Amino acid sequence: MVDVTERPGHGEARRASLKRIDRGESVALVFTGRLDADGVARLWTQTLKAAAGARGRPLLYDLSAVSFCDTAGAALLVAAENTHGEPARLTGEAEGLDLLLERVRQALPPPRPGARASARRPAFHPLSLGLAAAAGGIAFLGETVVAGLLVPRRLRMLRPEDLFAVADQAGVRAMPLILLLGFLIGLILAFQSAVPMQAFGAVIYVANLVSISLFRELGPLLAAVILSGRTASAFAAEIGTMKVNEEIDALSTMGIDPVTMLVLPRMIAAVLVMPMLTIGLEIAGLAGMTVVMEIFGFPLAAIVRQVQGAARIGDFTGGLFKAVCFAAVVAAIGCNRGLTTGQGPRAVGVSTTAAVVGGIVATIALDGIFALIFYRLNL
Amino acid sequence: MSTAGAPIIRAEGVAQRFGANTIFRDVSFTVAQKEVFVILGGSGCGKSTLMRQLIGLLEPTAGHIEVLGHDMSRERRLVLPRIGVMFQSGALFGSMSLLENVMLPLEIFTNLPPPARAVVARTKLGLVGLADAADLPPAEVSGGMIKRAAIARALALDPPLLFLDEPAAGLDPITSAGLDKLILELRAALGVTFIVVTHELSSIMAIADRCIMLDRDAHGLIAEGVPQQLKAESKNPIVHAFFHREVL
Numbered sequence: 328m329v330d331v332t333e334r335p336g337h338g339e340a341r342r343a344s345l346k347r348i349d350r351g352e353s354v355a356l357v358f359t360g361r362l363d364a365d366g367v368a369r370l371w372t373q374t375l376k377a378a379a380g381a382r383g384r385p386l387l388y389d390l391s392a393v394s395f396c397d398t399a400g401a402a403l404l405v406a407a408e409n410t411h412g413e414p415a416r417l418t419g420e421a422e423g424l425d426l427l428l429e430r431v432r433q434a435l436p437p438p439r440p441g442a443r444a445s446a447r448r449p450a451f452h453p454l455s456l457g458l459a460a461a462a463g464g465i466a467f468l469g470e471t472v473v474a475g476l477l478v479p480r481r482l483r484m485l486r487p488e489d490l491f492a493v494a495d496q497a498g499v500r501a502m503p504l505i506l507l508l509g510f511l512i513g514l515i516l517a518f519q520s521a522v523p524m525q526a527f528g529a530v531i532y533v534a535n536l537v538s539i540s541l542f543r544e545l546g547p548l549l550a551a552v553i554l555s556g557r558t559a560s561a562f563a564a565e566i567g568t569m570k571v572n573e574e575i576d577a578l579s580t581m582g583i584d585p586v587t588m589l590v591l592p593r594m595i596a597a598v599l600v601m602p603m604l605t606i607g608l609e610i611a612g613l614a615g616m617t618v619v620m621e622i623f624g625f626p627l628a629a630i631v632r633q634v635q636g637a638a639r640i641g642d643f644t645g646g647l648f649k650a651v652c653f654a655a656v657v658a659a660i661g662c663n664r665g666l667t668t669g670q671g672p673r674a675v676g677v678s679t680t681a682a683v684v685g686g687i688v689a690t691i692a693l694d695g696i697f698a699l700i701f702y703r704l705n706l
Numbered sequence: 707m708s709t710a711g712a713p714i715i716r717a718e719g720v721a722q723r724f725g726a727n728t729i730f731r732d733v734s735f736t737v738a739q740k741e742v743f744v745i746l747g748g749s750g751c752g753k754s755t756l757m758r759q760l761i762g763l764l765e766p767t768a769g770h771i772e773v774l775g776h777d778m779s780r781e782r783r784l785v786l787p788r789i790g791v792m793f794q795s796g797a798l799f800g801s802m803s804l805l806e807n808v809m810l811p812l813e814i815f816t817n818l819p820p821p822a823r824a825v826v827a828r829t830k831l832g833l834v835g836l837a838d839a840a841d842l843p844p845a846e847v848s849g850g851m852i853k854r855a856a857i858a859r860a861l862a863l864d865p866p867l868l869f870l871d872e873p874a875a876g877l878d879p880i881t882s883a884g885l886d887k888l889i890l891e892l893r894a895a896l897g898v899t900f901i902v903v904t905h906e907l908s909s910i911m912a913i914a915d916r917c918i919m920l921d922r923d924a925h926g927l928i929a930e931g932v933p934q935q936l937k938a939e940s941k942n943p944i945v946h947a948f949f950h951r952e953v954l
Contacts, residue, residue, distance in 0.1 A: 364863065367826070368817035397864035398896065402829040403822070430895045434832025435825065670845035671800035 345370050347377045354381035355418065356407070359392035362400025371403060378407035386415040390424055401431040409437045467663040471594070474586040481587045490592040497558040498600030502607055505553060509608035512545060513537060513615025521623055530623050534630050535637035537616040542642040546609040548694055550601060551653035555686030559661030562593050563682035566665025567675040575666065590662040594655055601654035602647050609646075645706055649697050656693060657686040713772075714739050714867055714899050715760065720769030722755050729755050730926045731768070735918050739866070742893060742900045742913045744933070747920035748948070753903045754794075754871055756920065760901065761791050761869055774867060787815055790860030794872040796852035798844040804831060804855045805840040811862040830858040833895070834888060850881035854888065861892070867899045868892075874906040886912045907951065911937075919945055 343366025346357040356377055360366060378386060388404060390396070405428065408415050414432070417425060478485060520533045566589055569575050578585045613634065620630045664682040668674045713736035721731035729752040737743045745753050758764040759771060762782040771778040773785045798807050808827040812818055818826060831840050834854040839847055844855070853873055860868055870889070874882040886909050892898055904910060910917060910933050917936070919929040921944055929936050929945045937949035947954045 364812065364816035364818055364826070367822060368819065371819055371822045398829055398833070398861070399816075399818070399826050399864060402826045405829070406822075406825045427895060430833065431829050434837065435829045436832075436837070671843065673801045 343367070343369055345373055345377065347380075350387075353385040353387055355387040355389055356415075357389040357392070360394060362393055362396040362403065364397075364399045367399045367403045374403055374407045375410045378411040381411055386411045386413060387418050388415045389418045391418075393424070396424055396427065398427070398431060401427050402435060404428060405431045405435050408432075409435070412437075463667060464660075464663065467659070467666070470586050471590060471659060474584055474591055477584075478587065478591065481584060484583055484587040485591060486588070489588075490596050493593050493596035494600050496561070497554065497597055498603055501553060501557055501600075501604060504557070505550065505604050505607045506611040508549065508553065509541075509546075509611030510615040512549065512608075513541065513612030513617075514619055515615075516540065516545075516612075517616035517619035521619055525623070530620075531625060531629070531633055534616065534620060534633035538613060538634045538638045539642060541609045541612045542638050542646045544646075544694070545612065546605045547646045547650035547653055548690065550605045550608050550650055551657055551690040552687055554597065554601065554604070554654060554657050555661075555683050555690065558597060559657045559664075559682045559686040560679045562658060562661030563664040563668075563678045564675055566590075566662055567668035567678040570666060570668040571670065571675060585666065590659070590666070593662055594658045597654040597658035598651055601650045605647060605650040609643075641706055645701060649694065652697075653690045653693060656689050660685045660689055712739065713737060714741075714774060715743075715901070716770075716772040717760070718770045720756070720759060720766045720771060722752060722759065722764070723767045728925050730920055733769070733918075733920070733927050735927070735930060737899065737901060737916075739899055740893060740897050741915045742889060742902065744910050744914040744917040745901065745903045745920065746905055746910055746917050746948075748905065748922060751920040751922040753905070753920055757869055757871055757901065757903045761789060762786060787863060788865050788867065790857075790863070790865040790868045792853065792856040792860045792868070792870045792873065794875055796844070796849075796856040798852055798855055798859070800844050803841050803843055804836060804847070804851075804858075807844070807855060808859045808862050811859065815863055827858075827862065830861050831855065833861065833892065834858045848881075850877050850885065853877065853885060857888070857892075861896070861898070864896070865898070867901070870900060870902045870904075872904055873902060874904055874909045879908070882906065882909060883912070885909075889913050907949065919948065 343358065343360040343362055346359075348355040348357060354377070356374065358370075362370075386408065393400075401424075404415070417428070474481075517533050517537050520536050521530050524530050524533060566575070569589070575585050575589075578588060617627065617630055621627070661682040664678040664685065668678040715735075715737035717736070718734050720733045722729040723731075733756065745756055747753050755764065759766050760773060760778070762773075762778050762785065765779060774788055776782075776785050778785060798804070799810070802810070805824065805827050808830050809823050812823045812826055816823070828837060828840055831837055834857050836851060836854050836858065839851060839855075844852055847855070857868070857870070857873075860870075873885050873889070877885065889900055889902070890913060893900060900913075902909075902913065914933045916931060917929075917933050918927055919936070920926065921928045924944075928942055929940055933949070936945055940946055940949070943954065946952070
């Protein structure tokens with residue numbers, strides 16, 4: 328580059344090389360060939376070592392045999408000067424190079440003593456990050472409760488069309504996946520249980536096992552996991568994109584509460600559709616179990632009677648109650664992650680991942696708490 | 707600025723159509739080495755489309771483009787490592803610091819050791835006046851700094867040819883003037899040829915050695931020459947209105 332591009336007469340000397348000449352009172356570094364990125368890669372260590380070895384004596388650059396030099400080459404020369412500690416003196420013909428070198432000297436000043444060149448990365452403190460997330464979660468919970476209490480005064484902000492759209496997306500469109508997964512879970516669970524229970528002649532009790540598991544645990548839990556993966560992630564991505572695009576700020580400046588307008592409809596929709604999803608999953612699971620039981624020779628009437636005898640209404644309603652709680656928590660986490668999205672293109676992806684992971688972890692933790700409560704209440 | 711030297715870009719009879727919609731046709735021009743060449747025109751005239759053709763992102767529906775002596779339709783791969791492009795938004799990678807953005811092409815296309823890459827990248831950032839912001843992510847710097855960093859990244863491999871798409875868009879007049887000054891300084895210091903797509907009149911008058919003007923209704927080139935001459939002498943009413951900021 329610059330005016331030293333391919334000087335005539337140096338066409339053959341393309342490969343960069345360096346020769347160190349010790350002249351007693353000074354040290355000369357004689358460069359030849361092309362000082363471009365390839366040449367610099369070849370000479371980098373050698374040049375800096377030679378410059379460091381010349382400390383205390385004047386450093387001379389002989390660039391008369393350099394056929395080409397770009398900013399990478401100039402950066403090498405300036406880096407060597409910085410290593411040496413004093414600016415080098417140019418010897419020999421170096422048309423155009425002095426100007427480029429001066430530019431690069433200005434662009435790359437010598438490092439200040441004690442200064443450290445390090446990329447600014449936020450420090451990773453798991454405890455403080457966890458505490459900050461917990462504090463953020465509590466603050467969000469407070470905001471949501473307040474927004475819920477103030478709904479009668481802000482009824483216009485709660486748009487029914489948003490609520491129906493979210494309910495359609497989170498409920499109706501999730502139903503095929505719920506039915507498929509429920510059927511497969513029931514089928515697999517029944518088959519895996521039936522094979523060992525056959526040895527004891529207790530295959531009929533597979534109906535007890537599967538129905539109670541589905542009503543009390545698997546139905547609400549799996550529906551919540553699907554809600555996390557499918558719906559909470561969508562909430563985080565939608566609201567996160569709005570945050571990045573400053574749409575949330577626009578709502579706030581218009582005096583519209585983002586929690587009332589964006590969070591409440593999503594939470595209400597999730598809570599409304601969750602019982603339907605849970606029941607769908609449980610019915611599909613029982614259908615899967617029925618297929619296995621019929622393969623093992625049990626008539627449909629016997630299977631139905633066995634399920635009716637095994638499962639209590641409390642198992643079913645308790646499961647639905649858990650499902651509704653899971654839905655509220657999962658939707659809240661998704662919305663909160665969306666509202667706390669940072670800046671930049673990665674932020675929405677990070678929020679979406681956090682929403683899914685947070686939703687699943689919270690669901691399982693909550694399920695553990697419910698298990699303890701139900702046990703203590705003898706439910 | 708002298709425009710002597712072999713053409714670095716040669717476009718002959720270039721056209722672009724999207725379905726039945728003709729954006730422009732029969733566009734021909736050459737760009738000399740070390741020129742600041744501006745592609746100008748009103749909104750929707752095809753300035754950015756022409757630039758996308760020149761950098762090989764879009765194949766012209768007709769005509770021939772030669773960049774750095776290579777036919778862009780057949781030898782695009784030979785050209786791409788030798789050109790730098792600054793997109794309108796800057797297109798910096800948000801997950802990397804400014805320094806890492808500039809280091810990326812050096813990491814991929816050169817054998818420089820890591821300390822050398824950092825020094826070369828810091829040099830480029832220093833050239834555009836961003837030495838102190840090297841470790842910041844794009845989200846934490848201003849629009850003008852993003853454009854400067856994008857120029858530094860485009861300069862990473864010392865390309866002889868740099869394309870800038872709307873460098874002044876969205877910038878205040880002072881920052882925009884600073885960017886114009888930077889373009890002229892880089893041309894003087896590094897001998898880079900600049901192709902600038904813009905409709906900012908003050909920028910055009912400040913930096914352009916030559917320019918071409920596209921027009922949406924004419925579906926092609928309506929003027930070519932030195933901007934000051936076009937402003938003073940052009941008889942074309944659209945060109946006259948553009949340079950004198952008049953309503954047609």
